[in-house]
Amino acid sequence: xxxxxxxxxxxxxxxxxxxxxxxxxxxxxxxxxxxxxxxxxxxxxxxxxxxxxxxxxxxxxxxxxxxxxxxxxxxxxxxxxxxxxxxxxxxxxxxxxxxxxxxxxxxxxxxxxxxxxxxxxxxxxxxxxxxxxxxxxxxxxxxxxxxxxxxxxxxxxxxxxxxxxxxxxxxxxxxxxxxxxxxxxxxxxxxxxxxxxxxxxxxxxxxxxxxxxxxxxxxxxxxxxxx
Numbered sequence: 001x002x003x004x005x006x007x008x009x010x011x012x013x014x015x016x017x018x019x020x021x022x023x024x025x026x027x028x029x030x031x032x033x034x035x036x037x038x039x040x041x042x043x044x045x046x047x048x049x050x051x052x053x054x055x056x057x058x059x060x061x062x063x064x065x066x067x068x069x070x071x072x073x074x075x076x077x078x079x080x081x082x083x084x085x086x087x088x089x090x091x092x093x094x095x096x097x098x099x100x101x102x103x104x105x106x107x108x109x110x111x112x113x114x115x116x117x118x119x120x121x122x123x124x125x126x127x128x129x130x131x132x133x134x135x136x137x138x139x140x141x142x143x144x145x146x147x148x149x150x151x152x153x154x155x156x157x158x159x160x161x162x163x164x165x166x167x168x169x170x171x172x173x174x175x176x177x178x179x180x181x182x183x184x185x186x187x188x189x190x191x192x193x194x195x196x197x198x199x200x201x202x203x204x205x206x207x208x209x210x211x212x213x214x215x216x217x218x219x220x221x222x223x224x225x226x227x
Contacts (some may be wrong), residue, residue: 005166005198006032006055010064013050013221024050026221032166032200033214034190040202041209042218048202049170051218055200056089056168057081069165086115090159091211092169096151097145104130104154105139108161115162129157132195133187149180156187160195167191169201178207185211 002192013025024047030054040048055066057073064074074086085091098107105126112122130139130206133153144150152172159167169188173181185208191197201212209215217225 003033004031005034005069006200007067008051008055008064010062011051011054011066011069012063013054013059014062015045025054027064028221030216030223030225030226031056032198034198035196036198036213037188037192037211038198038200038214038216039209039212040200040216040218041204042202043204045220046218046219047221050221052168052170052200052202056091057085073219087162088165090153090162090164090167092159092167092172094154094171094174095166096143096148096155096209098151098154098158100143103140103142104135104150104157106156107143107154111158113147117162125161126157129161130154132160132191133157146209149183152176152180152184156184156191160191161194163209164197166198167199169199169205171202173203173208181205181208 008028008030011025011028012023014021019192028051040051042048054061061074073081076084102110108126108129112125117125123165127136127139131158135150135153135157135224138146138150146154173184176184188199188201189211192199215227216223
């Protein structure tokens with residue numbers, strides 16, 4: 001059995017531009033190790049978010065293949081890809097994307113409803129996840145009542161609630177100050193250690209590179225360095 005939870009083989013992604021094509025990804029090969037923090041590094045326009053969308057089954061590559069737990073996800077139907085995301089993949093977005101009319105607890109509990117969890121399990125798991133990110137005392141606050149760092153921690157609790165096999169975090173620290181960003185990354189490392197999570201994160205922040213288990217550096221749609 002492969003020690004990698006995800007493998008990308010010759011991933012290419014083209015977008016139509018002015019009657020031609022713009023190749024955002026130009027044949028990438030990479031592996032994502034289980035229970036590790038992998039960082040996709042690169043400036044804006046380097047292709048890292050496009051790559052993450054392909055790996056997270058939010059988008060189809062134009063060419064190439066992506067294996068998740070040994071199974072090609074590029075060959076799955078849209079319905080099966082939806083089910084894959086609902087059960088096995090978690091997402092954390094730069095914009096946080098919390099439902100403003102729901103409390104922190106309700107935002108986390110809602111994702112458990114979508115995953116089909118039973119009522120008793122939803123309550124216990126939502127409370128556990130919010131406690132895990134240090135927000136138990138504020139779980140009934142609405143997003144506008146929370147700081148930017150607290151909102152991001154709610155987003156993390158929501159992403160891990162349904163026990164996904166892999167979590168994708170797109171620039172989760174971009175809008176945070178350095179200390180809060182490091183707190184978020186510490187939460188990621190704790191989730192890997194104690195929840196068995198696998199996390200893939202995009203960033204252009206050089207201060208976060210040293211905490212990663214693996215870094216892929218992208219430029220102009222290609223992997224230019226891996227360490």
